[in-house]
Structure formats: structure tokens, C-alpha cells
Amino acid sequence: MILTEKIKKNKMLFSVSLVYIILLIVNRQKAVESFNNSMYYVIEMFQIMPVVFILTSLIEAWVPKKVIIDNLGEKSGYKGKLFSFIVGSLSAGPIYAAFPICKTLIRKGASISNVVIILSAWAVVKVPMLVNEAKFLGVEFMILRWILTIISILIMAYMVSVFVKRDSIPKLEQYENLEEEDMRVNINRDYCIGCGICEKLSPDNFMIENGKAVVIDGEINDRNRESVKNAVEKCPVNAITL
Known part of the structure; x- marks a missing residue:
């Protein structure tokens, strides 16, 4: 039963491991x-992702939600x-560094379409890449490719925003479950990076111990519901579970 639950929670990891085992048998x-x-x-990710998690923590702690909504929200328009x-x-x-940052932006009010634009531009419209493209393939090629890419990104952003809704993004609305009376809060220490946001927002429920967050009081009640809600919402690595 425990093994089955672990497989369900880590489907991708077990699938990749199975492929490697089969490949090892077929072609060593x-x-x-x-x-x-x-x-x-994997080594590259271990070098980059800690910096990304720190950046998401800074966005959570220092960038007001209103700023994100005004500049990246549903009503931000052409701006x-x-x-x-x-x-x-x-x-x-690399592009995978953008995913946790974009999820943080969505949590703070950015629209789906604007996040698609950020991800797409991050992948194919980087300024250093454009400079090298012009150098090796010519300015005319770079400009035409850039214009067509921008048009394609705008179309894709619109289509994704139509078909993908905020509540379909994993764990994005998890904190809304706090309205249920029988919920308790937990910390996944494997994910926790010890940023201290949860301790700052809800000190009666969380504390940092040996570089990781621990739960002091996991019970959710009317007194701490709002502070726990903020901690769940703003954890940059989704380490707080219900």
C-alpha cells in the first residue's frame, strides 16, 4: 500500500526509472x-534551482501583489x-528555471496569457540569442524570425488562456481548502529550502530548525486560518501540504 502511494505521487520518476531499466536490458x-x-x-539543475528558489522567495516577500496584478494581471492590457x-x-x-518563477507570478495575480508570453520569450526571444542569431544568420533573418515569433507567441498566449484555467494548475488553489474544519498542515522537508517565509507569516505554526521548516502546531482553526493560508500560498516550493 505504501509503495503504491509513493508510485502514484512520483509517477514521472518511476516511469523514467522503468525506461532506464528496460534500456539497460536492451542496450547497455x-x-x-x-x-x-x-x-x-541534474547537476546543472542543482546549481541553478537554489538561486531560482531564492528569487521566488524574494518575489513572494518583497513584490506586492498589487504590483503584479497591475503590470501582469488580467486587466494589464498591452502594457x-x-x-x-x-x-x-x-x-x-535555462527555460526550466522559469517554471517556479511563473507559478509564483500566477499565484500573485499574473494572468495565464502573460505567463505564456514570459515563458515563450524566455525560450526563444532572449536578447543574447538574438545578437548571436544576427551574427551567424544575418540581421534580416533575425528580424523576420523575431516578428513571426512574436505573432505566434501572442496567438498561443490567447489560446492557452482560453483553454487553461487557473484552478487547473496543480496546488495553485490548495490554500482554499483551509476553509474545511478537519484540515491539518504539514511540511514536506524534502522540498523545503528553509527560506523562512512560513515562519514569518505564521510563527505560531511554523519554525526553522536545522535549516528546514517544521510544524509547531498543525491544527487549523479560526485564529490561525488566515496566517496559515498565506504561508501555504506563498511557499515558493509548495512544501506545505494539507
Whole structure:
């Protein structure tokens, strides 16, 4: 029963492990090459993601929700789209670094369409990439490709915003479950990065111990419901579970 639950919670990890096992049996050399390539990206992620988690923590703690709503929200209009392109184009790092940041932006009021623009610009419209593109393929090629890419991104952003709703994003609305009387709060210490946001927002329920958050009082009641709600909502790595 415990193994089954772990498999359900980590479907992707178990699926990839199964593929590696099958590949190891069928073609040992390819399995070794695939594993070495995977480890390269895993090491890269371990180097980059701590910085990303710190950045998301800073966004949570220091950027007011109203600022996000005004500049990236549903009613931000052309200003929001322009700002999204700028944010995505000037960002550094691989595309997977953008996912936790964008989820934090959505939690704080950014629209789905603007987040699509940020992700897309992050992937294909980075300023350093445009400079190199112009150098190797020519300015005319770069400009035309850039214009067509912008048009495609705008169309894609609109379509995604139509078909994907906020409540379909995993754990985004998790804190709304706090209205239920029998809920308790827990910390997944494997995910926790010890940023201290939960302790700051709800000191009666959380504290930092040995570099990780721990639950002092997991019971949710009328007195602490709002503070726990804020902690669940603003945890940059979704380590707080109900």
C-alpha cells in the first residue's frame, strides 16, 4: 500500500526509472550514455534551482501583489504583454528555471496569457540569442524570425488562456481548502529550502530548525486560518501540504 502511494505521487520518476531499466536490458551502451546525459542536466539543475528558489522567495516577500496584478494581471492590457516580453527576453538561465518563477507570478495575480508570453520569450526571444542569431544568420533573418515569433507567441498566449484555467494548475488553489474544519498542515522537508517565509507569516505554526521548516502546531482553526493560508500560498516550493 505504501509503495503504491509513493508510485502514484512520483509517477514521472518511476516511469523514467522503468525506461532506464528496460534500456539497460536492451542496450547497455545507450543506457549508460542516456544516464550520463541525464546526470549532466541534474547537476546543472542543482546549481541553478537554489538561486531560482531564492528569487521566488524574494518575489513572494518583497513584490506586492498589487504590483503584479497591475503590470501582469488580467486587466494589464498591452502594457502587461509588453512587460511580459521584456521580462522573458531579458531573463537568463535555462527555460526550466522559469517554471517556479511563473507559478509564483500566477499565484500573485499574473494572468495565464502573460505567463505564456514570459515563458515563450524566455525560450526563444532572449536578447543574447538574438545578437548571436544576427551574427551567424544575418540581421534580416533575425528580424523576420523575431516578428513571426512574436505573432505566434501572442496567438498561443490567447489560446492557452482560453483553454487553461487557473484552478487547473496543480496546488495553485490548495490554500482554499483551509476553509474545511478537519484540515491539518504539514511540511514536506524534502522540498523545503528553509527560506523562512512560513515562519514569518505564521510563527505560531511554523519554525526553522536545522535549516528546514517544521510544524509547531498543525491544527487549523479560526485564529490561525488566515496566517496559515498565506504561508501555504506563498511557499515558493509548495512544501506545505494539507
